[in-house]
Amino acid sequence: xxxxxxxxxxxxxxxxxxxxxxxxxxxxxxxxxxxxxxxxxxxxxxxxxxxxxxxxxxxxxxxxxxxxxxxxxxxxxxxxxxxxxxxxxxxxxxxxxxxxxxxxxxxxxxxxxxxxxxxxxxxxxxxxxxxxxxxxxxxxxxxxxxxxxxxxxxxxxxxxxxxxxxxxxxxxxxxxxxxxxxxxxxxxxxxxxxxxxxxxxxxxxxxxxxxxxxxxxxxxxxxxxxxxxxxxxxxxxxxxxxxxxxxxxxxxxxxxxxxxxxxxxxxxxxxxxxxxxxxxxxxxxxxxxxxxxxxxxxxxxxxxxxxxxxxxxxxxxxxxxxxxxxxxxxxxxxxxxxxxxxxxxxxxxxxxxxxxxxxxxxxxxxxxxxxxxxxxxxxxxxxxxxxxxxxx
Numbered sequence: 001x002x003x004x005x006x007x008x009x010x011x012x013x014x015x016x017x018x019x020x021x022x023x024x025x026x027x028x029x030x031x032x033x034x035x036x037x038x039x040x041x042x043x044x045x046x047x048x049x050x051x052x053x054x055x056x057x058x059x060x061x062x063x064x065x066x067x068x069x070x071x072x073x074x075x076x077x078x079x080x081x082x083x084x085x086x087x088x089x090x091x092x093x094x095x096x097x098x099x100x101x102x103x104x105x106x107x108x109x110x111x112x113x114x115x116x117x118x119x120x121x122x123x124x125x126x127x128x129x130x131x132x133x134x135x136x137x138x139x140x141x142x143x144x145x146x147x148x149x150x151x152x153x154x155x156x157x158x159x160x161x162x163x164x165x166x167x168x169x170x171x172x173x174x175x176x177x178x179x180x181x182x183x184x185x186x187x188x189x190x191x192x193x194x195x196x197x198x199x200x201x202x203x204x205x206x207x208x209x210x211x212x213x214x215x216x217x218x219x220x221x222x223x224x225x226x227x228x229x230x231x232x233x234x235x236x237x238x239x240x241x242x243x244x245x246x247x248x249x250x251x252x253x254x255x256x257x258x259x260x261x262x263x264x265x266x267x268x269x270x271x272x273x274x275x276x277x278x279x280x281x282x283x284x285x286x287x288x289x290x291x292x293x294x295x296x297x298x299x300x301x302x303x304x305x306x307x308x309x310x311x312x313x314x315x316x317x318x319x320x321x322x323x324x325x326x327x328x329x330x331x332x333x334x335x336x337x338x339x340x341x342x343x344x345x346x347x348x349x350x351x352x353x354x355x356x357x358x359x360x361x362x363x364x365x366x367x368x369x370x371x372x373x374x375x376x377x378x379x380x381x382x383x384x385x386x387x388x389x390x391x392x
Contacts, residue, residue: 036128036168037276038089040309042069042326043347044279046389047076051350055082058330062088063354066162071130071278071326075116084123091128091170094154099132100142110157118161128168129154130199130278134214136193137174144196147171148203153187155207164207171200172212172278175219175257178264183243184250184317187260188267189268189375201270209271212330213261214279218251218292218301225291228253235304248316254280259317275318277325280305280311283341284355299356300383302327302347306358348374 045058055078063086072079073093083090104109117126131154135147155169175181179190189197217233231238233253240251250256259276282301286293314321332346332355346355
């Protein structure tokens, strides 16, 4: 079909058609919303433990490491109060347990936002709400059905409170949403979740939200250590992988996993939607059957990942789309259930010392020196606060 514009005498019908075209064009574009991520590097702050530093100490730790983006898995008021005035941007979590009821009741979403988000603004820089976590990785179809309704109700609540310009709504997914990821160009979503995923992606496109995925080369390597080169998983020198369809070469699995997500999105018509990694990391300790879980590998992966993100570059398939990622996790969490690896993803130990050295400024490799460093930062902060009080 050929499109043309006639410049003959305008008619009422032509005016209506032009207005309809403008309306259609406007509705087909994503709404511009807040960017919930500063720079390229963030960290997940999980708290399933009974020995972690106070949230106030965590703020000092994050600021000394110059980490400006965090995700938490709830909307804990103690944490949100502690981060007031810190300059650190936070994505809060709305757990899967809320989805079934909140999807059917917009009032519940409004109540949740009014109780857990609005009172902490603007002092605490809440920049996003993650609705659910790896919902399509569960077998509970009621959760699948409830996700979109909850996302819409939370967004509508933010909209009514005029907060959509500063708070982004999203939902992180596991690699389990894909039926295939290798080669990256073959990336595709599972058939059984397509009816739900298509609707969710359409809404996220309309409100300008990215696609969040939890990408773990560690888990991929652990599942098939016989056939996956660990150097490929750790960003180390290796032969890499070649995608014959796109004629692109991959020297690390992390980029390949992201491009598989881009390929899957493209198949459904959302090739321009940004992919952000909501979780990635490597366990420093594991059970006998958890191949690759070691301090050395965790240090190598997270050090090389940090260097890769600092370059602010894209992937082979999306070279202009800068990769951004949240590392899992800030601390080892001693009460997490499951295999040993689940309790050993932390960049930091519970006492505030680093689990291994990946180059954070002001932190040291040994536990003792890290504690002294942390105490020094705390004393400096207290002294500065005292000076402000005395001079005010």
